[in-house]
Amino acid sequence: xxxxxxxxxxxxxxxxxxxxxxxxxYLRYVKAGxxxxxxxxxxxxxxxxxxxxxxxxxxxxxxxxHPEPRVAWLLLLPLLALILIAPPALxxxxxxxxxxxxxxxxxxxPLPAGDPVPLSVVDYAxxxxxxxxxxxxxxxxxxxxxxxxxxxxxxxxxxxALNCCAADAQPVKIALTGALPxxxxxxxxxxxxxxxxxxxxxxxxxxxxxxxxxxTATRPVQAPRDPYDETWNT
Amino acid sequence: MxxxxxxxxxxxxxxxxxxxxxxxxxPLALTLTLLTxxxxxxxxxxxxxxxxxxxxxxxxxxxxxQALPFLVLxxxxxxxxxVFVPASFFAxxxxxxxxxxxxxxxxxxxxxxxxxxxxxxVAGALVRRGVTPxxxxxxxxxxxxxxxxxxxxxxxxxxxxPEMVLARFLASLLVACAxxxxxxxxxxxxxxxxxxxxxxxxxxxxxAFWGAVRHDVMHAGGFLxxxxxxxxxxxxxxxxxxxxxxxxxxxxxVLALAALAVLLSICSEADAFVAASLTQFSPTAKLVFLVVxxxxxxxxxxxxxxxxxxxxxxxxxxATFALAxxxxxxTGAVLL
Numbered sequence: 001x002x003x004x005x006x007x008x009x010x011x012x013x014x015x016x017x018x019x020x021x022x023x024x025x026y027l028r029y030v031k032a033g034x035x036x037x038x039x040x041x042x043x044x045x046x047x048x049x050x051x052x053x054x055x056x057x058x059x060x061x062x063x064x065x066h067p068e069p070r071v072a073w074l075l076l077l078p079l080l081a082l083i084l085i086a087p088p089a090l091x092x093x094x095x096x097x098x099x100x101x102x103x104x105x106x107x108x109x110p111l112p113a114g115d116p117v118p119l120s121v122v123d124y125a126x127x128x129x130x131x132x133x134x135x136x137x138x139x140x141x142x143x144x145x146x147x148x149x150x151x152x153x154x155x156x157x158x159x160x161a162l163n164c165c166a167a168d169a170q171p172v173k174i175a176l177t178g179a180l181p182x183x184x185x186x187x188x189x190x191x192x193x194x195x196x197x198x199x200x201x202x203x204x205x206x207x208x209x210x211x212x213x214x215x216t217a218t219r220p221v222q223a224p225r226d227p228y229d230e231t232w233n234t
Numbered sequence: 235m236x237x238x239x240x241x242x243x244x245x246x247x248x249x250x251x252x253x254x255x256x257x258x259x260x261p262l263a264l265t266l267t268l269l270t271x272x273x274x275x276x277x278x279x280x281x282x283x284x285x286x287x288x289x290x291x292x293x294x295x296x297x298x299x300q301a302l303p304f305l306v307l308x309x310x311x312x313x314x315x316x317v318f319v320p321a322s323f324f325a326x327x328x329x330x331x332x333x334x335x336x337x338x339x340x341x342x343x344x345x346x347x348x349x350x351x352x353x354x355x356v357a358g359a360l361v362r363r364g365v366t367p368x369x370x371x372x373x374x375x376x377x378x379x380x381x382x383x384x385x386x387x388x389x390x391x392x393x394x395x396p397e398m399v400l401a402r403f404l405a406s407l408l409v410a411c412a413x414x415x416x417x418x419x420x421x422x423x424x425x426x427x428x429x430x431x432x433x434x435x436x437x438x439x440x441x442a443f444w445g446a447v448r449h450d451v452m453h454a455g456g457f458l459x460x461x462x463x464x465x466x467x468x469x470x471x472x473x474x475x476x477x478x479x480x481x482x483x484x485x486x487x488v489l490a491l492a493a494l495a496v497l498l499s500i501c502s503e504a505d506a507f508v509a510a511s512l513t514q515f516s517p518t519a520k521l522v523f524l525v526v527x528x529x530x531x532x533x534x535x536x537x538x539x540x541x542x543x544x545x546x547x548x549x550x551x552x553a554t555f556a557l558a559x560x561x562x563x564x565t566g567a568v569l570l
Contacts, residue, residue: 001260001264001452002259002260002261003448004260004261005260005261005263005264006448006452007448008261008264009264009452010448010451010452013302013455017299017302017303020299026299028292028296029292029295029296029299029300030296030299030300034300034303037303037304037307038299038302038303040303040306041302041303041306041307044306044310044447045306045451047444048444048447048448048451051440051444051447051448052444052445052448055441055444055445068449068452069449069452069453069456069540071453071456071457071460071540072452072453072455072456073456074455074456074459074460075452075455075456075459076264076267076268076271077294077459077463078294078295078298078299078459078462080268080271081291081294081295082295082299084271084272084275084278084279085275085278085279085282085291087282087288087291087292087295088288088292089292090289090292090293091285091288091289092285093285093286093288093289094289097473099511101511103510103511103513106393163387163391163503163504163507163508164300164500164501164503164504164507165296165297165299165300165501165504166292166293166296167293167296167297167300167465167466167469167498167499167500167501167504168500168501168504168505168507168508170507170508170511205478206477206478206512206513206514207478207514208513232390232391232507
């Protein structure tokens, strides 16, 4: 790849990073906190592209050029994947392949106000799995996540928890019982209202605890702006 | 982009040929590739529509997008070192005796806040600036593991276990220094291919700086993509329940997590959270995961092979792997 082509690839790559960083596209792949770095990297890449084009224009054409790296062609792959395909955030397929990442929390904060109480999947799951649901005080809760159906057809409400990028995303799962809609579509986002149901099941993948939620009502919702749960990043 | 009539100037010049060869000029090849991809986008989307391919593509894009800012940071630093910092600075800053320079460079790794993608180009620039390779390699191995960002993430991921942070710090530093000393005793300079390119290229400092940035992003970036491809494939292909069977016996569990660290190629700022979620494994096995991952994984191997040469990477990677496992097990036995 000669320098003009390199300048073009650098420019496109920088542009793709800026595009992903200025829209919500980047949230499908990396944590929200990476945004400033993404934008800065995009700007640097574009600056490098412009500098390359500028120096190339003035370059002494008689000078013998160095061999340019051929491996650079591979950079077209993520560029095209990001621009043309923009793959979706990880969903039920990845969720069922990895075990629940639920961990015993330090302690439980006070329940948020509201009836039903709005809770994240991680928050409900840790209260239900480790505190026998005592910190829920028997109140109704409202949890949002996407559906995953295991090979036996049992439904789970899942949120992928992410620490840095989608490569380290791990699911946190809640098993659903009670009044479920007749047709369950994997990867559909649901807002589930229900109450704590005693008992635990275990994730067949890593033996991690999966608490139950007794569903009283469900409502299909749009996928949230940030599809991942990032509570562990703070 | 500007397509000039004498475009073959910079195309693959490994074979000397007439200036106007019949080979495809790279701007033209690039235009054709992009055009084809745009025209064929619906069949491509169809082929990538299955859940397996979708999650593969997501992980592939995620690894690349996550690593690029750190790569750019590392490349800017390394270009600055190559162009603006005189070689005499490092001669003065580091002890003259290589045996002493190794631990100093290892501890200096603590000041590079980032993950492993940043440390490869910086270590390459250090070698080019005349730093003894043993010290630069100690820096390369210690920087991604012992910097404050990574240690803080480890403390957050292992609440109530500060000994894990200490063990990670000590084991990583120990292994980095051991590898530096090992290189100093056994390493041969002809294994190490340092790029001849340096500050001399370019008429002005600005041209040299941006030339170094462009070259390193394209070069290390290409290898980063290679590593991301491998990592995404393994993440999509290796069934997670294998791990459950491996957790039973201590020796197998240590080796399994060491291999997992190599295969997954997770950024060192995030690996602690993954380690913490491997609940069925012993603390020592988790420590092995945390020590091996930042030092050697598929992505790093590809980038090291690109920066220092394949002959180097093929010798350096297995030695690093063995020493990292041994060092982590030893530290784990004492501390955990």
